[in-house]
Amino acid sequence: MTSSTASDELDDNVLITNEIHSENDSGIDSLRQNCSPYVLDGYNKNGSKGSREGARFRQLKERRKSLGALMDSAEIEKLYLESDYFWQTACNDNNDNHTVTGSSEIDTCLQYHLNRILKCLESLESIETDCPLVYKTSEMLKRLEVETVTLDDLLRIAKSAPALPNISNVLTEIEACPEVQEIWLSTCYPLNSSLIVPKDKLKTQIKLQIAHITEQIYPHLVSRVAESIIRLLNDNVQKETSNVTVFHFVGIFKGRHFEPYIENMGHDAWMVTLLDTEQIQKVAQVVDRLSNVPVVPPLESLKHLGVLLARGDFRISMIVEQYLRQASGHLLSDLLSSYLCLLEDDTTDARLGALKALAIFDNPRISKQITYVAEHDSSEDVRRFATSMLRGFEEEVTRI
Numbered sequence: 460m461t462s463s464t465a466s467d468e469l470d471d472n473v474l475i476t477n478e479i480h481s482e483n484d485s486g487i488d489s490l491r492q493n494c495s496p497y498v499l500d501g502y503n504k505n506g507s508k509g510s511r512e513g514a515r516f517r518q519l520k521e522r523r524k525s526l527g528a529l530m531d532s533a534e535i536e537k538l539y540l541e542s543d544y545f546w547q548t549a550c551n552d553n554n555d556n557h558t559v560t561g562s563s564e565i566d567t568c569l570q571y572h573l574n575r576i577l578k579c580l581e582s583l584e585s586i587e588t589d590c591p592l593v594y595k596t597s598e599m600l601k602r603l604e605v606e607t608v609t610l611d612d613l614l615r616i617a618k619s620a621p622a623l624p625n626i627s628n629v630l631t632e633i634e635a636c637p638e639v640q641e642i643w644l645s646t647c648y649p650l651n652s653s654l655i656v657p658k659d660k661l662k663t664q665i666k667l668q669i670a671h672i673t674e675q676i677y678p679h680l681v682s683r684v685a686e687s688i689i690r691l692l693n694d695n696v697q698k699e700t701s702n703v704t705v706f707h708f709v710g711i712f713k714g715r716h717f718e719p720y721i722e723n724m725g726h727d728a729w730m731v732t733l734l735d736t737e738q739i740q741k742v743a744q745v746v747d748r749l750s751n752v753p754v755v756p757p758l759e760s761l762k763h764l765g766v767l768l769a770r771g772d773f774r775i776s777m778i779v780e781q782y783l784r785q786a787s788g789h790l791l792s793d794l795l796s797s798y799l800c801l802l803e804d805d806t807t808d809a810r811l812g813a814l815k816a817l818a819i820f821d822n823p824r825i826s827k828q829i830t831y832v833a834e835h836d837s838s839e840d841v842r843r844f845a846t847s848m849l850r851g852f853e854e855e856v857t858r859i
Contacts, residue, residue, distance in 0.1 A: 561620030564654045565613065568704045571655070572609050575707075578696035579603040591827045594800040602696060605713075609706040616654075626653040626705070635709040638717040642668045643705055655704050662689050672718055673725045683728045684721065695805070727757045734763040742767065742775050746782045755793035762801055765812025783819045795820055799828055807838045814844050823852040 558566045583599050590596075612633065616624050626647060630640045646656045646664045666685045673681045691711045692703050712720065730748070733741040746764075749756050756764075764779050786794050794816075801813035814832070817825060826849060833845035 558620075560617040562617075562623065564623070564652065565617050565620055567702070568654050568706070569610075569613055569617070571700070571702075571704050572606055572613065572706065574698055575696050576603065576606045576610065578698070579606065582696065591831050592799070592803050595803045599696075602694070605710055609704075609710070612706065623653055629654070629705060630709070633706060633709050634713065635705075636712060636717050638668055639709055639712050643708060647705075653705075655702050657701055658689055658692065658703050659701070661703060661708065662686070665689075669721045672721045676722075677725045677729050680725055680728045680732070683732070684724045687724055687728060723757070727759055730756070730760045731763050734760070734767065737767065737770070737772065737775065739774055739778070743778050746778050750782055750785065753790060755790060755797055758797055758800065761794070761797050761816075762804065762809050762812070765798065765801060765816050766808045767812070768815040769808045769812035780819055783816055791820070795822060795825070799825065802828065802832055807841060810836065810838065810841050811844060814841065814848065818844075818848050818851070821851070826852050 560566055560569070579599050579602050583596065583603075586596055586599075612629075616629070626644065627640075630643060635643070642661070642664045643656075645667070646661050647653055650656060650660065662685050665688055666681055669684055669688075670681050673684050677684075688711070692707060697707075730745045733745050736742075745760075749760075755761070764782075767775050767779055783794065798813040798816045798820075801809055802817075804810050804813070810832070814829070817829070829845050829848050829852075833842050833849060836842050836845065
């Protein structure tokens, strides 16, 4: 097992501003550079972040290669037998077969990703400029960048309409790994589609592709890992829909090694499953494993540990608290940053649990973030606990 060295780059400024890039090994971005110890070959070398970020922007500017397209027989027939199609205007609402681009699949994909861009912009607009909690802003900006690249791809594909794109070429162009390509091709070919498929059909192929990885350690969790992957597609900028585009699906695996990533999701699913039981022995089993790993756990597991603190069972809280109090060095910094991220979670229990974890660390340097929560959180319980934390910080400063 190779642990990350990227946490060596953490300093006090990073701890407070959360300027860390996420590994997202749990289904929720963890705002930490290091990979989970469960990822066999996942590690970052010092100094690699800048070049990687630069490459992402160069990719946006330089991706001008042709995706290639194959003519579908039905489209060819339409081309020759219904030539009036090319003279129809966008105002002709009487023709049910009319499309904006000439391909209903491309139209659907454009609408899908334009809606995601709009939701990103709406979310960013709703965040106050002076908000010291930066996790959600960081996530929205990253999603916006990804969606911009996707829109660029789609607009180039649309130029070839009514031809249908060669999906194998598209998958190669958007840098899908072989395993992800296999999942998509196995889903779309039987459906005679290319760019968009139903999520339930995709989930079936995901289970088949990941079974040999997950079954080695957690044979009972294959379905749960597949469900976790589908949940990644249902993020907070995604409208409720039964379909998913190839660009969205490939995007959740970008920059990750498929097999170690799936292994890691299996470990996370195992931990969350045991934590959800709220049984002392099972919680202790998870905490014991985490205590033997010197890097921060996935954010989803930390969220569930925090929820256990919020629920208030004394014996379980003592087990979790002991694990958090033993943290030191880079692990402590990463835990602190992760729980600051969870202050922006949608659920009250997760935010209250994050506050209780941060209270254990007793670090006055996060008073700015806690003050914001005390003044703006929608939950009275969360605001009350944040206020009590601030009083504790003030008393500590007075003693010093």
